[in-house]
Amino acid sequence: MILIICCICGQKCSYLETFEGAPHNLMSVYNTNYLELRDLDIYHCYSCGHTQIPTYLSEEYYQDYSMGSYWGSSFKRVRQQQISRLVSLLSKRERFLDIGCGVGHYLELAQEHFNELYGVEPSARSAIIAAQKGFNIIQDYFHEGLKFDAGFDAISMIEVLEHLEQPSALFELAAQSLNEDGILIVEVPNGQRIMSERLYYNLCTDHIQYFSVSSLATMAQRAGLSIICVQASPDPNLLELYARKRSRPSVTFGNKRESTRDYLVSRIPNGSRVAAWGAGAESSSFLAMLEGILIIDCIFDSNNEKDGQHIAGIPIVIPTREAVSQYDIVILFANSHKEQITSQLYALNFQGQLLAVGN
Ligand SMILES: [Zn+2]
Missing domain, CATH: 3.40.50.150 (Vaccinia Virus protein VP39)
Structure with missing residues (x-):
């Protein structure tokens, strides 16, 4: 048997059978007195399910x-x-x-x-x-x-x-x-x-x-x-x-990060005392984005297990009334629980501004 490659996916086809006497050149069946027939070798691709006749x-x-x-x-x-x-x-x-x-x-x-x-x-x-x-x-x-x-x-x-x-x-x-x-x-x-x-x-x-x-x-x-x-x-x-045909995305990851950074810089006056909220996996990326642009003193996170640890030298602390009162601004990193954290912060009598990014 000859090697037949699937014209759709490029995998090797398997020979199925030779079907004898199939109509050939359908256009020729009209106005002639005979049927032109051919034997067809049928090949199937088990990879993509395509069948072809070479x-x-x-x-x-x-x-x-x-x-x-x-x-x-x-x-x-x-x-x-x-x-x-x-x-x-x-x-x-x-x-x-x-x-x-x-x-x-x-x-x-x-x-x-x-x-x-x-x-x-x-x-x-x-x-x-x-x-x-x-x-x-x-x-x-x-x-x-x-x-x-x-x-x-x-x-x-x-x-x-x-x-x-x-x-x-x-x-x-x-x-x-x-x-x-x-x-x-x-x-x-x-x-x-x-x-x-x-x-x-x-x-x-x-x-x-x-x-x-x-x-x-x-x-x-x-x-x-x-x-x-x-x-x-x-x-x-x-x-x-x-x-x-999908259009190419008009915004790159780099663009998106840049606009987030610009947003934060525009909203945070010089000399503000700034903390972040959320010591999740994304925090490293946000901290890297802000390095050299903003000084963040601490990262609040309610998870007791993270208390006392730090990311890139910035301490992770449990939010308490006393701790949050020291800050003018808290940046909320990529957190889908914005409402919950907002109420948590204000329950701690936070008087400053909450800026959410990444959502
Ligand atoms: Zn195939």
């Missing part, structure tokens, strides 16, 4: 492809639900792209929600029909050479990835074309169901990838997207994935 169709095959160009009402309903969900997940709905848009059905469903609608479609016949509907259509495969003015807020790939030899490559490219916070929606045949129920009549050479929930999730994670949902759609023959 065969492929020539690029020209899809030049005149029209499978799936008719949508019955139940398919339409499933996809209307997808669009509704997609719309509910988006904060911005400017630019939408459908990869493998066919004659433009999905774009028609999306058009009331987006301002600019784009489609990419290799089949010339389908691309012309979609363009006649007024959408921005590129007749081509989706590849790195395609240039768009800007990224997209949403990208769909409906019944596309199961046809490709390297679905992850297309998926990654689509993920790169998303704007930050944009959503990618994918629909594929439910390969997991085909495998578990051995639905032999769903095997054909048009479909060389049979996705599972976990292989779809793996593909999204490896492309750096965060998964919103992977599930069987209301039609159990389909799987759908919703994933988001």
Whole structure:
């Protein structure tokens, strides 16, 4: 047996069986008097649950492809639900792209929600029909050479990835074309169901990838997207994935620390007598942050076991009426019990100011 590597996760696949006599080139079954058949070697990845058939169709095959160009009402309903969900997940709905848009059905469903609608479609016949509907259509495969003015807020790939030899490559490219916070929606045949129920009549050479929930999730994670949902759609023959391109956080840890330090410096007049509250694990970090900027005389903590110990030379003491009365300001370090400590301090008749940081 040849070595087959999983095109989703890169692990070694296991040979399952050779299925004899599967339909080949589905487009060719129409208007001919015979069925073209092939034997399919089926490989499964036990790591991510993906199944693949190491065969492929020539690029020209899809030049005149029209499978799936008719949508019955139940398919339409499933996809209307997808669009509704997609719309509910988006904060911005400017630019939408459908990869493998066919004659433009999905774009028609999306058009009331987006301002600019784009489609990419290799089949010339389908691309012309979609363009006649007024959408921005590129007749081509989706590849790195395609240039768009800007990224997209949403990208769909409906019944596309199961046809490709390297679905992850297309998926990654689509993920790169998303704007930050944009959503990618994918629909594929439910390969997991085909495998578990051995639905032999769903095997054909048009479909060389049979996705599972976990292989779809793996593909999204490896492309750096965060998964919103992977599930069987209301039609159990389909799987759908919703994933988001996360924006980079605008604040760094360093920024956050700096602003906390600035806040304290601005609130503490020179010459103030300052104590801190809380000798927990975070205190070291806060003390390091304040070193050379503020002098902290002691750290209050109610834990008797810490009494008499110190952090970085600063003594930990049990808060008493007499002890707290010596301070103008108490800084409360990263403590979620702010209310409790506030009342504790004032029960000790603390007259100064309490400054909470880190929450
Ligand atoms: Zn795998």
